[in-house]
Amino acid sequence: MPVPSSVPAEGPADRPPTGPGAPPRWLDAGEQRTWRAFLEATRIFFEQIEGQLQRDAAMPHGYYEILVRLSEAPNRSLRMSELADRLLSSRSRLSHAVSRLENAGWVRRESAAGDRRGWLAVLTDDGFAALAAAAPGHVEAVRTHLFDKLTPDQVRALHEISEAIARER
Amino acid sequence: MPVPSSVPAEGPADRPPTGPGAPPRWLDAGEQRTWRAFLEATRIFFEQIEGQLQRDAAMPHGYYEILVRLSEAPNRSLRMSELADRLLSSRSRLSHAVSRLENAGWVRRESAAGDRRGWLAVLTDDGFAALAAAAPGHVEAVRTHLFDKLTPDQVRALHEISEAIARER
DNA sequence: CACAGTTAGTTGAGTGTTCAACCACAAACG
DNA sequence: CGTTTGTGGTTGAACACTCAACTAACTGTG
Numbered sequence: 001m002p003v004p005s006s007v008p009a010e011g012p013a014d015r016p017p018t019g020p021g022a023p024p025r026w027l028d029a030g031e032q033r034t035w036r037a038f039l040e041a042t043r044i045f046f047e048q049i050e051g052q053l054q055r056d057a058a059m060p061h062g063y064y065e066i067l068v069r070l071s072e073a074p075n076r077s078l079r080m081s082e083l084a085d086r087l088l089s090s091r092s093r094l095s096h097a098v099s100r101l102e103n104a105g106w107v108r109r110e111s112a113a114g115d116r117r118g119w120l121a122v123l124t125d126d127g128f129a130a131l132a133a134a135a136p137g138h139v140e141a142v143r144t145h146l147f148d149k150l151t152p153d154q155v156r157a158l159h160e161i162s163e164a165i166a167r168e169r
Numbered sequence: 170m171p172v173p174s175s176v177p178a179e180g181p182a183d184r185p186p187t188g189p190g191a192p193p194r195w196l197d198a199g200e201q202r203t204w205r206a207f208l209e210a211t212r213i214f215f216e217q218i219e220g221q222l223q224r225d226a227a228m229p230h231g232y233y234e235i236l237v238r239l240s241e242a243p244n245r246s247l248r249m250s251e252l253a254d255r256l257l258s259s260r261s262r263l264s265h266a267v268s269r270l271e272n273a274g275w276v277r278r279e280s281a282a283g284d285r286r287g288w289l290a291v292l293t294d295d296g297f298a299a300l301a302a303a304a305p306g307h308v309e310a311v312r313t314h315l316f317d318k319l320t321p322d323q324v325r326a327l328h329e330i331s332e333a334i335a336r337e338r
Numbered sequence: 339c340a341c342a343g344t345t346a347g348t349t350g351a352g353t354g355t356t357c358a359a360c361c362a363c364a365a366a367c368g
Numbered sequence: 369c370g371t372t373t374g375t376g377g378t379t380g381a382a383c384a385c386t387c388a389a390c391t392a393a394c395t396g397t398g
Contacts, residue, residue: 024305025312034328035311039234041331042211043257054356060384065208081346088212093385095348100384117346117393136193142204143194149333157326159203162210164318223386229354250376262355264378269354286363286376 045145052141057134062089063097064138067106067131070123077122079112106130214314221310226303231258232266233307236275236300239292246291248281275299 027035050061057064069086070076078086084094098121101107106127112118123131147155196204219230226233238255239245247255253263267290270276275296281287292300316324 024308026308027311031316031324034324034331035315037328037331037335040257041334044335088209091347119347139193139195142196146204146334147200149336150330154326154330154333155200155203157323158330159206161319161323161327162203162206164323165210165315166206166213167318260377288377
């Protein structure tokens with residue numbers, strides 16, 4: 001017997017409509033199917049993306065994104081905190097990741113002018129080359145496993161759905 | 170300058186239309202926006218889900234899913250390989266995870282009858298209780314961060330999109 | 339200008355995932 | 369039947385992420 005298998009019997013009628021004491025708003029059968037399909041799809045998709053990048057370019061997708069953001073920035077460099085914000089990454093995660101990218105010679109740290117607490121992450125030429133080498137295979141994977149599987153209407157819908165999910169926080 | 174910033178100049182006209190030698194099919198500006206919105210949405214969403222479960226139930230979402238699948242199975246038990254298949258999990262990941270769940274007293278291993286290589290993962294009463302305690306908060310989070318943000322049409326679309334992405338592999 | 343509070347960033351420990359190597363048993367094959 | 373090949377599952381090392389604690393420098397306030 002699954003725990004949230006179906007809508008359970010309602011609690012007493014005088015319960016408040018929300019809050020910690022309220023009965024859980026279980027998913028109905030259709031929602032349950034949508035939820036599991038969504039989990040399955042994202043799992044399969046990101047596994048493909050991650051796998052392709054790891055196999056062909058020896059980097060996790062998160063590191064690829066760091067390189068992309070840096071490559072787009074003026075002077076191919078960005079303050080650590082600014083980079084973390086754009087990537088929706090914790091400072092800690094970014095700090096660890098940049099350390100590894102630095103060891104690989106793809107990124108270099110430079111202390112920020114005017115704020116002695118601050119550091120810039122700078123994309124090196126080697127880093128740019130690694131990104132340029134990785135990009136075609138990665139884009140192809142995104143096409144194959146995402147865009148090619150959807151109709152133009154579905155792509156539009158996915159865009160709107162994504163923005164709705166990301167809205168507020 | 171971003172690496173895949175726009176559609177690049179086409180290569181020689183006698184190039185093959187696909188294969189490793191073909192020019193990359195870069196994302197156009199709209200696809201790029203959709204792709205980034207999708208990444209952002211999934212990142213935000215899973216961070217919420219993971220965070221809620223970690224805070225309130227001290228388990229990662231992957232472990233919650235193991236408990237759910239076991240709770241749904243006859244005798245609350247499943248062969249390791251069957252469980253791995255249903256979760257789209259590697260055997261290694263599942264093996265490590267079940268070891269931890271075993272240490273927590275939430276799952277127990279039982280050798281499978283008839284195949285001395287095989288093992289069953291069995292949900293314990295403590296495990297069921299932990300799942301039952303975690304479920305309401307988790308379901309609420311799924312509602313808040315997914316279903317509540319979408320219109321019924323969008324939920325339907327998300328279901329179809331998810332199935333399309335998961336189709337074939 | 340002292341000092342309380344905030345911001346930038348790093349660090350290390352703990353946890354989870356991957357990958358390749360591995361052992362034990364089962365099935366298939368000549 | 370004995371040997372090969374496949375399957376079920378585990379293991380340990382390497383890597384990545386999280387969380388909390390921490391240092392250092394900046395900012396605002398009286």
